[in-house]
Amino acid sequence: MLKFLLRRMGVMLLTALCLTFIVFMLTNLPPNLEKLARTEASSRMSDADVARWLERNGHAQPFWKRYGEWLGAAPGWVHVEDGIATGRCFTGARPAEEVVEGRYCGILQGSWGWSTVFRSNVSAVMGQSLGATGVLMLWVMIVMVPSALLLGVFAGMREGSRTDRTLSTVAIVSTATPEYVSGVILIVLFGSATVGISPILYEWGWISGRTLFMGTSTSATDKITFWNFTLPVLTIALYGMGYIARMTRASMTEVMTAQYIRTARLKGVSFRNVVMKHALRNALIAPFTVIMLQFPWLLNGVVIVETLFNYKGFGWTLVEAASNNDIQLLLACSVVAVVVVLITQLISDVGYVFLNPRIRIS
Numbered sequence: 327m328l329k330f331l332l333r334r335m336g337v338m339l340l341t342a343l344c345l346t347f348i349v350f351m352l353t354n355l356p357p358n359l360e361k362l363a364r365t366e367a368s369s370r371m372s373d374a375d376v377a378r379w380l381e382r383n384g385h386a387q388p389f390w391k392r393y394g395e396w397l398g399a400a401p402g403w404v405h406v407e408d409g410i411a412t413g414r415c416f417t418g419a420r421p422a423e424e425v426v427e428g429r430y431c432g433i434l435q436g437s438w439g440w441s442t443v444f445r446s447n448v449s450a451v452m453g454q455s456l457g458a459t460g461v462l463m464l465w466v467m468i469v470m471v472p473s474a475l476l477l478g479v480f481a482g483m484r485e486g487s488r489t490d491r492t493l494s495t496v497a498i499v500s501t502a503t504p505e506y507v508s509g510v511i512l513i514v515l516f517g518s519a520t521v522g523i524s525p526i527l528y529e530w531g532w533i534s535g536r537t538l539f540m541g542t543s544t545s546a547t548d549k550i551t552f553w554n555f556t557l558p559v560l561t562i563a564l565y566g567m568g569y570i571a572r573m574t575r576a577s578m579t580e581v582m583t584a585q586y587i588r589t590a591r592l593k594g595v596s597f598r599n600v601v602m603k604h605a606l607r608n609a610l611i612a613p614f615t616v617i618m619l620q621f622p623w624l625l626n627g628v629v630i631v632e633t634l635f636n637y638k639g640f641g642w643t644l645v646e647a648a649s650n651n652d653i654q655l656l657l658a659c660s661v662v663a664v665v666v667v668l669i670t671q672l673i674s675d676v677g678y679v680f681l682n683p684r685i686r687i688s
Contacts, residue, residue, distance in 0.1 A: 334675065338668045349660040350393050353653045359385050361651050366442060382407065384414055396657065398432020433661065439654030443646055448658045451643060456662065458547055459632070459639035462558060463624050470563035471570065471617055478574020478613065483601060485579045494575060501568030505627055509561040509634045517541030517557055543637040558635045562627050566620050573616045578609040618674035622667040
């Protein structure tokens, strides 16, 4: 197991290095840098002014040196002009004699750069957005995983029955409906003051406000309540729940037809004990891998949902960074996405080994 972990850690580091290099190369293409210069300085700058701005801000250096500086493997750039210094390792302009050159300030040192959109350190922006998205993902998993497992287990216990067909249809419909469709449907049904069930409930006097749930989750960034957080959680949970339920149903169906299950039934073991003590653990091996793979998917799913509900988390921040050409913030979002994918893959592989004795023994 130790050799397996060390080998996987090495592969993860190499993969992360390659992916960050590709993302850095794509975000630092000349058109993006020129757009950044015109956005930060003046949209009417001449090409010569753009070149001077890029030189003053360290973007005119060779590509490999800029990548090394961002990574933290090379000293940060310093530009001195008329006795005033600007550099990567400090914000603003300072007298040249106060600047110490040769400092390292990349992501390896915990310095993620400066966000041109939020006018703040990228680390502060990412910390706030990841915290908000972490809460959203936590509640999505709390709602999605138990519901999906129950649907899959109940459907797989009696293959071909009416219950199986009904639950399988529900799972297929939820998976076939993308978030931007289900989110709009939920807003229309529960978050609109003119259509849906909210006006009816208001006329009957069952609710005091004009809407049952809030159609926007902006206020949830400061204070989460049941009314402003339910719709985004349900939007993401419904889409992922069907896929997990289908995988659980297929695994449960396969296990229920195994020889040891038939033997247990012939010995007189009750159907409940057969399911709980013999079938359930083996049936959850494949769904466990699928559940772990939901975390990278959630990072992609929250981009749509957080934008739709205006919830200022990781997805909303990623859209803002991409829309406004915030290179440093966009790089940080990419690194976080890569790390989450690699870590969840590692946890999935390790968990699969522990759940499946045959793999552990081999």
